[in-house]
Amino acid sequence: MNLKTSEIKESISELLELPKDIMLDLPRITLLGNLQIYIENHKGIIEYSKVRIRINTKNGILSILGTNLSIKTIITEEIIISGKVESIEFVK
Amino acid sequence: MLAVKLWNLLRGYVVIRIEGLSLEKFINYAIARGIYLWDITRIDYTTLEAKVGTNAYKELRHIVKRTGCRIKINQKIGYPFFMNKIKGRKMFITGFIFCIFMIFMMTSFVWNIEIIGNEKTEEKDIINYLDKLGLYEGALKYKLDLSDIENSMMIKLDHLTWVGIHIQGTKAIVEIVEGIDPPKIIPKNIPCDIVATKKGVIEKVIARNGDALVQRGDIIKKGQKLITGQIQREEIDTRYVHALGEIFARTYYEKEEEISLIDIKKIKTGNKFTRRIAKIGNNQIALSLEEIPYKNVIIERRNKRLLNWRNIQIPVEFITEEYYEVIQKKETIDESIAKDALVEKITIDLVKNIPKNASILNQDIVFSKKDNKIKGKLTIEVLEEIGEQQKLIPHIEFKEDL
16 A cells, blocks of 8 residues: 555656655755765664764665764754765665 | 854854763754754764754753763863853953053054155155154054145145055055156246257257347357347447247267177077075075086076065065076178168167257268177257256346446
8 A cells, every 4th residue: 555655656756747855755865975975854863883874764774884984964854974985775 | 064163153062972872862862852963973882972052952961861871071162161261361351452452552553654756855854744744653543634634745845746645554655746847937027048958050040039149050069158138239238138039959969889790599409407496584595406417508587485464575485497408509690680770779769868849850870890790870960949048147237236
């Protein structure tokens, strides 16, 4: 049922050319080289250390690996992470 | 971003250390409560460092209770904390305020007067006069009415065409433009003579008033009387008049110059040698010690100074000298080209000396050649007015008075 509604939502947003991140409540991730990551619409931090940060989002856990990672800013809507980013992946 | 930082500094913030096991939970709770945390860094597994505003810090207490963490303030940064610290150091504050006040005081006086543009007038006279008007070393600069001083300077010293005063810091810069004195005109009721301003041969004499002393063809010297205002006739007393008239004479302008027929041209071979020198004050320190490997060189110098801040010059300079190797090549110039160049050069020099209203009658050039050098002598014959009025001092008048 839930899967079906999201499918309908996706097709509607495609049809009306609406931004998908708003329709589907997805995180918007912006990378600035390998220096900074900007994540909008997150659902909280799960793990935080200098080499690994895991962030909860709507479609899974976003895991960031790197060195010297630190959280520049964190508010309800967005996180800015700086440091040397090596990899980003979604873990289901 | 800068605005946010400044705002934080103004409001004050604390650097806190959070110790505990569920630090992620702590962060999530903080976000949920709308507490703004920034620059969060992990120190080790159980400690976290973060920055938080002073007001938000109080709210963190509830979260601390819930998560079972411990909070310690590491550093207090910002205006409110700074003020607290300062409160205990009254003497320091007095000293600081006194210092600022002193700087303000000392810069509100004129400490230096600079005069620019005076060629004929003595600097001392101008300074003396400025002193009387209230612009002196040590005058309070807010009290000065500059436009008033400028105006009275203009009125009093009438040979000035323009006076501009502006104050730059503690220095008053007085700019002066001196006018050219108008030619001396002798009033019509005062007797005078007309004398020659330069030597020449008389071409035309028009005496409107007074007796002409010279004729056409006469050779005259500088300062010689041409028309006299002293009129002597037989059986009549000597009269003195204001001599008037125009005298045209042929005058000569001469100039000699020489030019070499051999021109040495320097051609760069493409080889270059660079030397760097550091200059501190007046001392030069060569940074590269090698000898210059070429015989004939063209030197190009470039200076690099450290940035100047306002009027302060840092006396450190870096000089890069580039030595380009050259081959000297002798070239013989064609004689006629050399002569043309010579004539042109002398003519330009000579014409500068000739008054504008004179007409050129003749010009003559004589060349002579002597070991690869050509010498030229140009003579220009000019027709110009050479009369000038000069006051006549009657010396017989005393007798009549007696």
